[in-house]
Amino acid sequence: MTSTERALRPTRPGRVAFGRLLGPAFVAAIAYVDPGNVAANLTAGARYGYLLLWVLVVANAMAVLVQYLSAKLSVVTGSTLPEVLRERLGRRARLAYWGQAELVAAATDLAEVIGGAVALKLLFGTPLLVGGVVVGAVSLGLLALQSRNGVRRFEFAVVALLAVIVVGFVTGVLFAPPDAGAAAAGLVPRFQGAETVLLAASMLGATVMPHAIYLHSAIARDHHGPVAAAERPRVLRATRVDVAAALVVAGLVNISMLLLAASALRGVDGTDTLEGAHAAVVANVGVGVGLLFAIGLLASGLASTSVGAYAGAVIMQGLLRTHVPLVVRRVVTLIPALLCLGLGVDPTRALVVSQVVLSFGIPFAIVPLVRLTGSRALMGADANGRTVSVLAVLAVVAVVTLNVALIVLTITD
Template identity: 60%
Template sequence: MPRTRDGGASVPRVAWLLGPALVAGVAYLDPGNVASNMTAGAQYGYLLVWVVVIGNVMAWLIQYLSAKLGIVTGRSLPEVLGERLRNRWARRAYWLQAELVAMATDLAEVIGGAVALNLLFGVPLIWGGLITGAVSIGLLVLQQRRGARPFEFVIMGLLVIIAVGFGVGVFIAPPDPAGLVAGLVPRFADANSVLLAASILGATIMPHAIYAHSALARDRFSARPAGGRAADAPAATAAADAPAPPPEPGTATTLPTEVLVRATRVDVTVAMAIAGTVNLCILLLAAVNLSGVEGTDSLEGAYTAIGASLGPVIATLFAVGLLASGLASTSVGAYAGAEIMHGLLHVRIPLLLRRLITLVPALAILALGFDPTLSLVLSQVVLSFGIPFALIPLIALTAKAGLLGRWRNHWATTAAGVAASVFLITLNALLLWLVFTGA
């Protein structure tokens, strides 16, 4: 049994250490995922199953490295980058692209929540967007006033609703095993399938989740002994602009880093297993029930088709899952946006003001009557182009002995991270080529 640093009583069970990855993992189940996976399944059947699987494997590695950075250094990825980017304009340029990515994320989440409220209760889309934004504000206030653990419990409760809402239909109408196996073979059908693959990856490996997870792990776990240095990381220093907060009662801030890193592997494994399974269920649900059905190129059409195929109960569960997805993920997105601004620009603005500003693009799209589902899919493509800007620095920083000490990446881990980066960048380059050549 692991011990505390002072050799006292045994540490809490590993289960109590779970949470940050489950919160960050909600970003992998946002309405953008639903739209991308649903569209892929409806249009191409099992063709892009392999993209979901590979994306989830890469997501495990990426989220683990993000959490490890936060635990060992006691700083988030934006904070570390803010310290290392000495040039003010370079720091601002990096912040701008990260902020645009966070806003694209918020776009998908607010629109998804608005569509779900419209499907369930007939709420006009613009009012549904406002309600979704208001609920996200409430959840963020909970996180600020009550600490990390209550926020985690609420998000995990929504995660259960999401899993049930999107998973039940697959058990009612199971997929064809042969088609599922065939879908594991990497291939594309046409330019649109490449677009959807980039959209799925953008929805699966989300840049804001990389930024957020390091901050969530820092807030929950990082140990800052006297002198302001993070545990087992001699070169790591606490954020310069604020004193280290006192340990929150009931958290693991006094545990050895080895225990925290081990628990984080379990945390990330559980979170990614849930996220990957639910994402696969969404694609399979569409592949089985929506393939070739007219009008399923929108969430509203998919809801109607699911109701006609599987009954109103399954359709209602789908809409409830979509609503929970929007409410949970928009809170995590807003948290990430605030951390990006603070870490890179050392600026904090009132939470309510920031939330209102980031709501504007989504509300404008809803008010102007743009196709919500198309907006969701395209927002995920935008996210896929932001991945390298978060992923490459993460791989490079976690490989540095001067920053993480003995917790730096093994060479094989770094190699896997580089391979993931090359794959994602190549896919994005292929997508650009297809777009600009008209293919």
């Protein structure tokens, strides 16, 4: 039995305790607190204070809906999103779709390895290239854990890292409390010039990451196993709780980053880079908070790069029915990040470019997801209702529009 087959083994049939139905969304939520999010949120808060706080609230609400639909698709059909798409695409279309999905997964992985390498440099002075190798080695260990023991222990390991991320980034707000009135005003949607539109596009567009959509459908399928029709309402109810709880946690982390930057880093130069933001945190909030920040960034890089590599395997297996061991994939996808670090490419610039590449893949994941989950032929009685369909379409329009804006503004900048 291959490692993937072990990971995809169904759980024991019968009624499972409600608490044991929870977990998959917390793994997918790692994508919402990766180093790219850290850079965008800190930059927004440091430059514009609380102005774009509303963007994070909207982004989180959209993410709840999208991630729930991803998990619902697999619970109802017993297949992942890539597998469902494979059945509906011809060979050429399937190969083209796989190509863009793999490119997006690789771009995501690039940002996450670089973010982890920067964290090691902040903590220990480790050269970036060496840090990238260390991040890759640790992520290999996490993926080996998944291969040997299936999805459950991998979930536990990733959730543990998520807890470290929460402590690392939320603690700072306690030492630099935000202005409650100004924060409340930041919940009112508005912009102040083209630069704020660009930041909002990167914050919102890069939040709904395509690899997280593909991966969540796989983890939910692997976690629950075959779901009998009688049990489906209960599993879907648990899925809603799981997604809401996981993304409330992720949203809390992202909002805490922006609040910390708005209250302590407003107007401070150099906060548009991870290293500059860390230096500003140390100077303005304290060494202890700076240490927690760096630890949170390291946990973010380690967890998100492992999840990204896992997502790439899910995409390949689902679309092409081709199995490549996760460890082999990890080694191959690590090469672009190490090349960037070895050649001295500016880490922050690499993060920005990776987010633009990521933006191209979002419509390819979210549009089919909304169409498939709204199909009664596929989903039966569990197809999206009118209200959910309207909200899903609005989310698609908002995400795609802002990602187009992100691409255009980046190219013409």
